[in-house]
Amino acid sequence: MPELPEVEVVRAGLAPAVTGARIAGVEVLDARSLKRHDAASGDFEHRLTGERIEAAVRRGKFLWLPLASGDALVGHLGMSGQMLLRTPDHPGDDRHARIRLHLEHPEHGELRVDFVDQRIFGSMAVDRMLPTADGEIAGYSADVTGPWARTIPSQVAHIARDPLDPAFRDDEFVRAVRRRASGIKRILLDQGLISGIGNIYADEALWAVRMHGEQPGDTLSPRRVRELLQAVREVLQKALAEGGTSFDAQYVNVNGASGYFSHSLNAYGQTGKPCPRCGTPIVREAFMNRSSHRCPRCQRLRMTRQSTGAPTPTPERRAGSPAPR
DNA sequence: AGTTGACCCTGGTTGC
DNA sequence: TGCAACCAGGGTCAAC
Numbered sequence: 001m002p003e004l005p006e007v008e009v010v011r012a013g014l015a016p017a018v019t020g021a022r023i024a025g026v027e028v029l030d031a032r033s034l035k036r037h038d039a040a041s042g043d044f045e046h047r048l049t050g051e052r053i054e055a056a057v058r059r060g061k062f063l064w065l066p067l068a069s070g071d072a073l074v075g076h077l078g079m080s081g082q083m084l085l086r087t088p089d090h091p092g093d094d095r096h097a098r099i100r101l102h103l104e105h106p107e108h109g110e111l112r113v114d115f116v117d118q119r120i121f122g123s124m125a126v127d128r129m130l131p132t133a134d135g136e137i138a139g140y141s142a143d144v145t146g147p148w149a150r151t152i153p154s155q156v157a158h159i160a161r162d163p164l165d166p167a168f169r170d171d172e173f174v175r176a177v178r179r180r181a182s183g184i185k186r187i188l189l190d191q192g193l194i195s196g197i198g199n200i201y202a203d204e205a206l207w208a209v210r211m212h213g214e215q216p217g218d219t220l221s222p223r224r225v226r227e228l229l230q231a232v233r234e235v236l237q238k239a240l241a242e243g244g245t246s247f248d249a250q251y252v253n254v255n256g257a258s259g260y261f262s263h264s265l266n267a268y269g270q271t272g273k274p275c276p277r278c279g280t281p282i283v284r285e286a287f288m289n290r291s292s293h294r295c296p297r298c299q300r301l302r303m304t305r306q307s308t309g310a311p312t313p314t315p316e317r318r319a320g321s322p323a324p325r
Numbered sequence: 326a327g328t329t330g331a332c333c334c335t336g337g338t339t340g341c
Numbered sequence: 342t343g344c345a346a347c348c349a350g351g352g353t354c355a356a357c
Binding site for chain 2: 032035078079080096117118119120121179180181182186288289
């Protein structure tokens with residue numbers, strides 16, 4: 001279940017191996033992994049072959065490799081995607097290998113990047129670059145000196161900056177959340193507002209600040225939204241430091257080693273286990289065709305608008321049904 | 326424009 | 342034992 005920390009681990013692992021490399025060959029083993037590639041703009045293989053990779057950049061859960069041509073190879077891991085860095089002679093027996101890049105690196109020699117994706121929610125595409133809307137650096141990478149630095153793939157342009165991005169605007173986020181009537185968890189998962197957060201880290205951040213995922217955004221005080229944003233950052237950074245979350249072999253970094261953040265989850269996947277704070281069993285509830293996990297004691301719906309710190313008291317307001325479906 | 330729910334996909338697990 | 346139903350979930354999109 002790759003979210004920001006997992007994708008960043010992949011980006012960081014890929015970067016030194018692919019930066020400066022030339023793409024000597026491309027194998028598309030399963031064209032379904034190219035569903036986001038605009039074939040009208042040219043054949044995937046031909047647009048990549050012979051190109052030089054300039055960097056490895058990430059915004060939220062999207063990853064892209066700027067090319068010398070001015071285009072970029074965009075990758076998204078979906079929920080089961082991996083990018084495995086291999087030697088050219090590695091056996092090609094992966095059941096779910098979808099795309100294979102053969103690289104020639106001036107220092108590291110011949111390399112292979114295998115895009116392996118069991119469920120095909122992920123994808124690769126060659127895309128054109130657009131200037132960033134705010135003129136700032138597009139995403140995270142070690143090097144931001146190239147002409148590509150303030151450009152973003154067209155299919156990533158609608159994705160908001162992630163909360164670890166120095167150009168993320170806290171004030172704008174707080175205002176946007178407080179304009180919305182949707183539950184706060186759905187807001188956290190809206191990649192057009194804040195990117196990089198998925199089901200796992202949403203549940204963990206909400207647990208950390210004792211907030212119910214169905215709490216409407218427009219019932220939250222600015223202070224509470226800022227607390228939540230802070231918790232999101234802490235959860236992401238902690239996971240990043242631990243190498244990402246992995247439950248099974250679904251997520252592995254570029255070397256095939258699993259992350260281990262799953263050992264320190266407080267709510268996600270902890271159904272029936274005692275809340276680490278109060279001991280009440282964590283419950284699992286249906287949410288958007290998936291699941292939410294929360295402590296029924298620590299994380300309750302607040303039926304009244306929380307204090308805004310405004311000079312005049314805010315009227316009470318119903319916060320919506322606490323029972324999901 | 327905000328909101329909501331459905332859909333895509335595979336393979337492991339569950340339940341009859 | 343056999344097989345159908347279910348579950349995992351990020352991102353997109355249609356419908357309202």
